[in-house]
Amino acid sequence: MIVPSLPFTRAAARPDAPALRDDRLELDNAGFAAAVAAAAVRLQAAGVGRGDVVGLLLPNRAELIVGLFAAWRLGAAVTPINPVLTPVEVEHQVRDADVDVLITVDGTAPIDGVRPIAADDLGIGAPAPADPPPAAELGPDDLALLIYTAGTTGKPKGVMISHGNIDAMTASFIEHLDFGPDEHSLLILPLFHANGVVLGTLTPLRAGGQATIVGRFKADALFPAVEKYRPTYFSAVPAIYAMLSALPDDVEPDTSSLRLVVCGAAPMPAELIAKFENRYGVVLVEGYGLSETTTASTINPVAGPRKPGTVGRVLPGQQIRIADSDGNDVPAGATGEVLIAGPVVMQGYLNRPEDTAKTLVDGWLRTGDVGRFDEDGYLVLVDRVKDMIIRGGENIYPKEIEAALYENPDVFEAAVVARPHPVLGEVPIAYVSLNPNATTNTASLLAELPEKLSRYKIPVEVILLEEIPKNPVGKIDKPTLRRRPETAG
Incomplete structure (x- = not known):
């Protein structure tokens, strides 16, 4: 496997070349390898070994990437954890992934029974250890990442990404996007997502380039970072491009270092793509993928022709079919479910054999997304089979919110749908709808949710109805709810 050994192969080839930085520290290749070796010593002392899972409960900072490579050196997998999750949500992920050691900012763990390590105690900046742990022999089927994604059952589930998946995905990005040793990523997406880890960090490192990690995204701080660090690309979601396009007219940054920017996570209006490209003079390529495909399966070509309104061509090494409900190919140009195959497709969902069997069928990943290929072989996404809501690039499944609402005994029925938003x-x-003699109100229902859900999952409004509409077979009729004026916004 190529990716796990990158800190050491890079240090051997070009020790003084830049590798990784954030707003606190800067590592060249030699320093990066020394940091990974020191962190591996610390993790090994905490009992981490082959087959274990290390939790990374950190904001965007260099220690997260160092910890990831250190765990891989020992043969362990990692699961990055969103630092804004509630303690209940963190505990679910930690328990589900069977995490024993958790790297945190302050060296404390929010749950019992887990050994915490402070990020500052990983040994970054200290001399390289004289006798670092030997590198574990890793194969393509060995588990590398557990990325947790919202589940239709109301609980997030762990997407099992192997080292073979990562090697295939990074190679595919490098070929399609023509990455080389001069590539420099400005990482603005969260590192608990596959995009931030794989496209934002591992791919430029494999190409021989470098990655600069910034903290939480702020629209007025991004272009100053571009001018300071001179990256060649960054990846973002439509909401970020909308905010950047809405900056005051007197914001005229120097974007000459940027060769391209990438958009994913949700469909982006063609008008917004044109607005961003025309204002800032940067090529924007839109793509499509899932955590289950280790980040992406299609991207518009950098050199063109690019087709706004599509998510581009199939990436090297992958296959996409458009199928009917029985899994049969539809006629050319017809609409159906998007199915994906190739070495980037996940191993399955951790501890969920039934979900895995429903999603991975005869070697094909059933995405739940509806699309078609146009006459030039570009994928057009038409709709989503699932009810997932994408808020500023964050995936939200309504059932998780509905489950939280149902914990109030006054709630009779709950249904969550998406309302369009101009930025997010x-x-x-x-x-x-409430039970008879209920005493709760919308304000009380909303006030209960911050203890159960992350802020981005909390509904912007709770609307009381005497009765939730049903379809002829008695199921909640979400299409009717989506047509209500409150939903349309």
Whole structure:
């Protein structure tokens, strides 16, 4: 496997070349390898070994990437954890992934039974250890990442990404995007997502380039970072491009270092693509993928022709079919479910054999997305089979919110749907009907949610109805709710 050994192969070839930085520290290749070796010593002392899972409960900072490579050196997998999750949500991921050691900012763990390590105690900046742990022999099927994605059952599930998946995905990006040793990523997406880890960090490192990690995204701080660090690309979601396009007219940054920018996570209006490209003079390529495909399966070509309104061509090494409900290919140009195959497709969902069997069928990943290929072989996404809401690039499944609402005994029925938003793309709103003699109200229902859900999952509005509409077979009729004026915004 190529990627796990990158800190050491890079140090051997070009020890003084830049590798990784954030706003606190800067590592060349030799320093990066020394940091990974020191962190591996610390993790090994904490009992981490082959087959274990290390949790990374950190904001965007260099220690997260160092910890990832250190765990891989020992043969362990990692699961990055969103630092804004509630303690209940963190505990679910930690328990589900069977995490024993958790790297945190302050060296404390929010749950019992887990050994914490402070990020500052990983040994970054210290001399390289004289006798670092030997590199574990890793094969393509060995588990590398557990990326947690919202589940239709209301609980996030762990997407099992192997080292073979990562090697295939990074190679595919390098070929399609023509990355080389001069590539420099400005990482603005969160590192608990596959995009931030794989496209934002591992791919430029494999290409021989470098990655600069910034903290939480702020629209007025991005272009100053571009001018300071001179990256060649960054990856973002439509909401970020909308905010950048809405900056005051007197914001005229020097974007000459940027060769391209990438957009994913949600469909981006063609008008917004044109607005961003025309204002800032940067090529924007839109793509499509899932955590289950280790980041992406299609991207528009950098050199063109680029087709706004599509998510581009199939990436090297992957296959996409458009199928009917029985899994049969539809006629050319017809609409159906998007199915994906290739070495980037996940191993499955951790501890969820039934979900895995429903999603991976005869070697094909059933995405739940509806699309078609145009006459030039570009993928056009038409709709989503699933009810997932994408708020500023964050995936939200309504059932998780509905489950939280149902914990209030006054709630009889709850249904969550998406409301369009000009910047975030979509936001959740909840329709609720109450039991007889209920005493709760919408304010009380909303006030209960911050203890159960991350802030981005909380509905922007709770609307009380005497009765939630049903379809002829008695199921909640979400299409009718989506047509209500409160939903349309």
